[in-house]
Amino acid sequence: MTTTQTPNDDAPSSPADSLRDAMAIERAHPTLRQLALEKLRQAIIGGQLPPGARLVERTLCDLLGVSRSVVRESLGQLEAEGWITKEPYKGPTVAVIDEDGVRQIFEMRAAIEGRVAALSAHRATAEQIDALEVTLVAMTKAQAAADVEAQIEAIESFYEVLLEAAGNELMASYLAAQRNRLARLRRLSLSHSPRASASVEEKRQIVAAIRHKDAKTASELAEQHVWNSSESLLAVVRKDAADSDKRSR
Numbered sequence: 001m002t003t004t005q006t007p008n009d010d011a012p013s014s015p016a017d018s019l020r021d022a023m024a025i026e027r028a029h030p031t032l033r034q035l036a037l038e039k040l041r042q043a044i045i046g047g048q049l050p051p052g053a054r055l056v057e058r059t060l061c062d063l064l065g066v067s068r069s070v071v072r073e074s075l076g077q078l079e080a081e082g083w084i085t086k087e088p089y090k091g092p093t094v095a096v097i098d099e100d101g102v103r104q105i106f107e108m109r110a111a112i113e114g115r116v117a118a119l120s121a122h123r124a125t126a127e128q129i130d131a132l133e134v135t136l137v138a139m140t141k142a143q144a145a146a147d148v149e150a151q152i153e154a155i156e157s158f159y160e161v162l163l164e165a166a167g168n169e170l171m172a173s174y175l176a177a178q179r180n181r182l183a184r185l186r187r188l189s190l191s192h193s194p195r196a197s198a199s200v201e202e203k204r205q206i207v208a209a210i211r212h213k214d215a216k217t218a219s220e221l222a223e224q225h226v227w228n229s230s231e232s233l234l235a236v237v238r239k240d241a242a243d244s245d246k247r248s249r
Helices: 015-023 032-048 057-064 068-081 099-123 128-145 150-166 169-177 179-193 194-210 214-248
Strands: 086-087 091-094
Touching: 032 057, 032 128, 032 179, 057 068, 068 086, 068 091, 099 150, 099 169, 099 179, 099 194, 099 214, 128 150, 128 194, 150 169, 150 179, 150 194, 169 179, 179 214, 194 214
Parallel strands: none
Antiparallel strands: 086 091
């Protein structure tokens, strides 16, 4: 006669089970504050809340359908992240994109992306290089359709593959932390600058250098691409600043 063994509920748990219980996180839905914060951040990135726009709490409460305390907390977080500024007697406004801030971001980008391209030339697999080519096709199609959203999506996909090919998690983490800021700058550039086709061609040359495992050329092309993008964007920023000055007179 055989007996069936049943689990003993009183048996001590294994070390692995104890660790799992201690580290378990209860997954919860995003809070209203998190949702409001992301909506406001995306509205700034997307240009629905343009640089210099006043952020009136009552209006934002109505638009978001949340309480004033939620809006106030969200604005405080956006100020800490540099998305908005608060001036005496004026209240919070969307931060203006200034030349010095753009220059600093692109100086860091040039240093990192040049190295990323060089590492990719050494480490990229054939599949990753093919994936880079696919993103270039997507960029070209989006540009032809004048679809800014699709262009940004394709550009972000390009850099995701490039960073994966480089195999350096610290560089990837830094650029990931700058993703929202870069998206805002890219949107501004794509909306006002005629450089889109030149930008795709520059990326195409970078990919060609990576395919030929030419790290030096890939690095130089990547750095030059960043500087070209910087000059184009700075021209847009200067024009916007001049237009803003004229409107304020």
